Amino acid sequence: MHGIIFAELKKYVVARMGTKAWNDLLAASGMQDKVFLPNQAYGDVDVITLVTTASRLTGKSASDILEDFGEFLAPDLLTMYRPQLDPAWRTLDIIENTEQLIHRQVRVQSPGALPPQLQVVREGPDKLRLTYTSRRQMCGVAKGIARGIAREQHEHIRVTEPECMLKGGQRCDIRVERVG
Numbered sequence: 001m002h003g004i005i006f007a008e009l010k011k012y013v014v015a016r017m018g019t020k021a022w023n024d025l026l027a028a029s030g031m032q033d034k035v036f037l038p039n040q041a042y043g044d045v046d047v048i049t050l051v052t053t054a055s056r057l058t059g060k061s062a063s064d065i066l067e068d069f070g071e072f073l074a075p076d077l078l079t080m081y082r083p084q085l086d087p088a089w090r091t092l093d094i095i096e097n098t099e100q101l102i103h104r105q106v107r108v109q110s111p112g113a114l115p116p117q118l119q120v121v122r123e124g125p126d127k128l129r130l131t132y133t134s135r136r137q138m139c140g141v142a143k144g145i146a147r148g149i150a151r152e153q154h155e156h157i158r159v160t161e162p163e164c165m166l167k168g169g170q171r172c173d174i175r176v177e178r179v180g
């Protein structure tokens with residue numbers, strides 16, 4: 001997993017709960033001396049351990065933490081790839097184009113980073129269907145990023161997930177609809 005994600009995870013924990021909480025989380029995860037650099041890649045097991053431990057410490061579900069983290073992360077992701085994004089694009093357009101324009105480029109430029117293959121079907125101007133199948137099973141991040149992009153774009157969206165790998169599904173079937 002890309003070091004950016006770990007750098008952002010630290011930023012997220014510090015923003016929500018302070019620097020001590022991040023140090024406590026590292027210690028409780030058995031990673032007290034670990035430093036995550038944004039230009040390196042780290043094992044998926046590290047992020048899974050950190051999120052599982054955060055879930056144990058806070059009593060929140062891992063899915064809820066990942067979703068909140070995804071929402072927090074979205075503005076920085078948008079800033080990083082702003083030059084690739086058409087300024088006229090709204091939330092659904094950005095999600096629709098992420099696979100072709102962004103995730104594909106991340107896979108080429110950052111060895112060790114494997115962003116998920118996002119399959120998007122634009123079902124209408126105000127709705128799309130996103131199929132997520134990563135073995136990391138982090139659909140919460142996808143839903144959170146969608147919400148975070150909408151917040152940045154001052155739009156309201158409804159996100160539903162009629163099928164989810166975490167509930168025994170073959171895939172995560174995420175529906176995003178612009179409302180209001």
Ligand code: HEM
Binds near residue numbers: 143
């Ligand atoms: C807007 C610009 C975006 C950028 C720059 C970006 C970049 C990245 C990067 C660098 C990773 C880490 C991958 C790795 O280390 O293997 C990642 C992971 C991820 N991205 Fe994106 N992404 C963007 C938008 C989106 C959108 C719109 C979605 C879905 C709504 C999405 C869903 C995910 C998910 C779920 C992961 C977690 C890893 C996994 O599930 O396998 N991303 N992204």
